[in-house]
Amino acid sequence: MNFILLFVIGALFIILIAFLVFSAVMFYHIMRYSLVGDSSKKVYVVYYSVGLIIVAVALLLIIINHLGS
């Protein structure tokens, strides 16, 4: 059971890394091309936060799933 949990968390970690890489690309764009006062930074913060919340919720559900079983 622990092995499965580790495997699933490892998979989730890979997904998280992929998301972080892409969000770094987004950050690069915003750093280079945003105008002062435009909405880029706010949208980036929302995108990044929502992504992290999704991963956190997934991690929580996985842990609950294994605690319940």
Add this chain to the structure above:
Amino acid sequence: MKYPKYAYISQCVFPNQRDNEKVFIITRRHYIEFIKYFVIFIFLIIIPIVMFLTAMIATPGILVSIGVLGRDFLVLFACSYYLLVITFFATSWVSYYYDMFIVTDTRIIEISQKGLFNRESYELLFEQIEDVTTRESGFLYTALEAGDVDIQTAGSQRNFEIYRIPKPYIVSEIIAAINNQAKKGIPSKDRMPKMAMVGIIDYYPVMSEKKIPPILNFDRALSQCRVDYNKTTKGGSLREKFDRWWWSHLKRDRELFTDYNNRHGGKDKSGGSGS
């Protein structure tokens, strides 16, 4: 007359802006162009939830029957799916938001962003413009004041065709006014459309009044940009530089808002500062 807040804060810089270059127009495609992506985004969010609920209602014990590993993979799949969906949305937004059209006292710049990795920029000096035409077609675009502006150029220079921008008639009038002044040999620093509305910044009109419109108070904004730039490049660790760079942008926006509201807010509320 109320100055738009956005016009005040967006006077600083776009990439490659020259010293003392006044910005009259910064506009993007009309938001109707982005709505199709937004609708797809909403569908992509809702459809899996509906499918999941339908499966739960049709076969109530399905979550138990798939076992621990099955539930784990379901969560992993949902997590990957929703990350892809928000990434799709963010990419669409970058394509829409960074597709820009800028008019200054010297030139017209069209920045075309296609996806994350394809960006093109075209520039046209006012002296090269021959003719400006506007076109609004279709019920929706007419109702929402969206249309195309075609700028014909002299010689072998590429023509500019700007699609689906808001308030195309005003944009073309401003371009034509500056173009006439350029043809008369008026230097760029003295060029100013002789009309009530001298610019548009993201849907908001920039008005010409006795007071200098905020968007044109460019010297102060530029010096502020330089101060902030120096702050971000001097001393400290990489993390400190990053923090200063990131927060100075947000802080400056807030300060400019506050400053603007302090100076003009009261007059605006009491019936405007007109004429």
